Amino acid sequence: MxxxxxxxxxxxxxxxxxxxxxxxxxxxxxxxxxxxxxxxxxxxxxxxxxxxxxxxxxxxxxxxxxxxxxxxxxxxxxxxxxxxxxxxxxxxxxPLVKRVQKLAEFLRKNGYKVLIVGEKKHPEVISIMSYAEEKGVLIENINDAIMVEPFPKIGIVIQTTQSWEEVEEIIKLILTKGKEIRIFNTICPEVEKRQKKAKILSEMVELVLVLGGKNSANTRRLYNILVKNVPTYHIENLEEIDMEWFNNKQKIGIITGTSTPESFVEEVLRLLETHHPLELHLV
Ligand code: SF4
The missing domain is CATH 3.40.50.11270 (Rossmann fold)
Known part of the structure; x- marks a missing residue:
């Protein structure tokens, strides 16, 4: 395999x-x-x-x-x-989250309404919101963007683990809401890189294991990208893996969230190897 x-x-x-x-x-x-x-x-x-x-x-x-x-x-x-x-x-x-916090503070101090695009309940978004204070507005979806009251100066920052594809529509809509709009693409490059590779992987293999915490926003996003194209399982523990999944499969993909330790990848590879001879390729 x-x-x-x-x-x-x-x-x-x-x-x-x-x-x-x-x-x-x-x-x-x-x-x-x-x-x-x-x-x-x-x-x-x-x-x-x-x-x-x-x-x-x-x-x-x-x-x-x-x-x-x-x-x-x-x-x-x-x-x-x-x-x-x-x-x-x-x-x-x-430091990349710190940068978003500082941008939110900068925008607030300079008279912008601060729009934070991300998951409302995520700790990172809550921390960024605190720097925007009363100028902050959380935007989780297109409906939130529709509800934004027009304002002369609008600044936008994005939760680091979002994907540009998902926020693009929201941002386009916000462009109609102000006279001066500043957009900071604060999506983390390390997250973006994994998202791009997830798309490539989804066209290469028959099944993918996404390794990482179920509470990890960036891992969930990788899962969401992959599952549209290929059977995909989000795995937090070895016990969740069913070896039957791999029957008659020749090409398996593995991708990790940014808080998944390398040691978990090694454990998964060892487990797979006990059932199937493996040929490992790095993507
Ligand atoms: S994914 Fe990692 S590097 Fe990127 S913002 Fe989060 S903690 Fe920082």
Whole structure:
């Protein structure tokens, strides 16, 4: 069986940075908590917890702790509040998310209505919204865009894990809503690259495994791209894989979300190899 593995696979640069910061603080300070899941992958979170990097799950506000802001960022007022309670804050927000936060702040300060195109409940979008303050408007779909009141100056930023194809229509509609419109394409290049490869992969193989957290926005998007063209399974754990899927299949694709560890790809390959001789190709 030929396996076509999409590169890059495993963690993106932002996830790598967040995890290595958390590990460094654990080593030097002995105890560290993350504010929310550091990344959207349950396997990674379990592994971090085993090593002592825990999520602050307590209902109460932590005091005097070492706290890490997750890769998706946090609303800035929340961070300020934690500081007031004597906590040491370590910022593991991905630099690309930070950039979107700063753009939202810049637009707000310069008199723009700030439109944030993304999933309303996603932590990244909530964090960006905090920088736009009262000027921020969340746009999740075309209906939200239709509802936007015309405004002389409009600025648009996009959740890093969106795909341009899905936001294009929304943006075209918003172009009719203002006199001066600034659009910042803040989609992450690492995400875009994987989305492009997903399309290529969907034409090459008979079945695809998308590896990553079910709560990971970019992994879900890869699944959505692929499933339109080819039988596709979104896999979070090895136990979800049914070996019957591969009967009579010669060409299998594997692609990972940006918070999926390389070790999970290796586990999946080992599992497949126990049933079928594999020929691995990188895409
Ligand atoms: S996917 Fe992109 S924006 Fe998100 S953490 Fe990774 S590098 Fe940062």
């Amino acid at each position: 030929r396996v076509y593995l999409v590169t890059p696979y495993g963690w993106c640069s932002g996830v790598k940075k967040s995890i290595s910061l958390a590990e460094k603080i654990l080593q030097t300070k002995g105890e560290v908590y993350t504010l929310g899941a550091l990344v959207h992958n349950p396997k990674v979170i379990e592994d971090l917890e085993r090593r002592g990097i825990k999520i602050w799950n307590n209902e109460s506000i932590p005091e005097g702790k070492k706290l890490i802001v997750r890769a998706h960022g946090l609303p800035y007022k929340e961070v300020e509040k934690y500081k007031e309670y004597g906590n040491e804050i370590y910022d593991a927000t991905c």
